[in-house]
Amino acid sequence: MTKQRTHIAEAIVLRRSDFQEADRRLTLLTPERGRLNVVAKGVRRPASRMAGHLELFTLARLFVVRRRSLDLVVQAETVQTFPQLRTDLNRLPYAYQAVEAAHILVEEEVEAYGEFVLLVQALGALATTAALPLVLVAYKLQLLASLGYQAQLQECARCGDPLSAGANRVRPDIGGAVCSRCGGVTGLPVTVRAIKCLRWLAREPLQTVDRLQVDTATTAQIELTADAFVRYVAEQDLKSSPFLERMRALKTQS
Ligand SMILES: [Zn+2]
Structure with a gap:
């Protein structure tokens, strides 16, 4: 034996x-x-x-x-x-996304200490905070950075010029936000306000991201941006996204 x-x-x-x-x-x-x-x-x-x-x-x-x-x-x-994640239907789809992001981004049989700690922190924050979209965006950006895919958000990811007000775009294929001259017509349009939020969320501890005040339009932009990076790196969509959208639509109706 x-x-x-x-x-x-x-x-x-x-x-x-x-x-x-x-x-x-x-x-x-x-x-x-x-x-x-x-x-x-x-x-x-x-x-x-x-x-x-x-x-x-x-x-x-x-x-x-x-x-x-x-x-x-x-x-x-x-x-x-984290019982709130299963019993609170507002929190559940966000928790699904957090574990799905880990599932599609973290590889099998590789050390993942940083990624593990981040997910524990994300689930803890999603169980308690009201700022669910911000926690999820911050988690996705930080998970990607931990795996070596840090989004370049300080200056144009292609030419290095400062990102001033104007037609900036997010280009995961270039590795971050790009200025109006480098972005072309592809990629997600993104405001300077959204870029500043993304920078902040990329480094803020997940438990305290709810200190950030963000309007609805900016929240939508930063969520799309984080998802675009996840999709690009994982080479697949987040399957739980439609579920999250449905739950939000229900919440808006009620
Ligand atoms: Zn540029």
């Missing part, structure tokens, strides 16, 4: 799906191994003692057995739950 290789992992549950008869397949974000796919056996049985510790968005400490196929979770204990 081979010796089982068990290790303890702190992890956030990014995604869950049913697997075989009573199991669940989980995608985790871990500090040591980045994105990690595992199986938790028997957790769909009512008597499972692990099930409650493996909810979406939960920060848990897990005992994981390495296997040639999917690693196996054999024990789990909750470190922190």
Whole structure:
């Protein structure tokens, strides 16, 4: 019999799906191994003692057995739950986006200490703050920067000139905001006000971004900008975006 290789992992549950008869397949974000796919056996049985510790968005400490196929979770204990993220329908779609961004941007089997800490901070802020869009934008920019894709927002990303008032645009393919001469007709138009907000959100701790006062039009611009960068780097769309839009539309109607 081979010796089982068990290790303890702190992890956030990014995604869950049913697997075989009573199991669940989980995608985790871990500090040591980045994105990690595992199986938790028997957790769909009512008597499972692990099930409650493996909810979406939960920060848990897990005992994981390495296997040639999917690693196996054999024990789990909750470190922190963010219950508001599941029970408050205003917060839920933002939390979905935060975990989805980690899911599509962080690679498997790479160290992801910074990315892990950022996601814990993002979920904590999304559970408590009223400034949900600002937290999400700040999180996406900081996650990208942590992975080596820092958006150039100080001066024109192509020619280096200061970004003055005028027809500035955001060009993820060039790596940031560009001036009116360099932007051409492609890319998102972006105001200087929006660029200043983005700069601030890119470096502010997530728990305190709600200090920023932002009008609706600027909020829309900075959200589109952050999404454009995520889409460019991940080479895919955020699938939870339509859900977020629907929930917002419902909120506006009510
Ligand atoms: Zn330029």
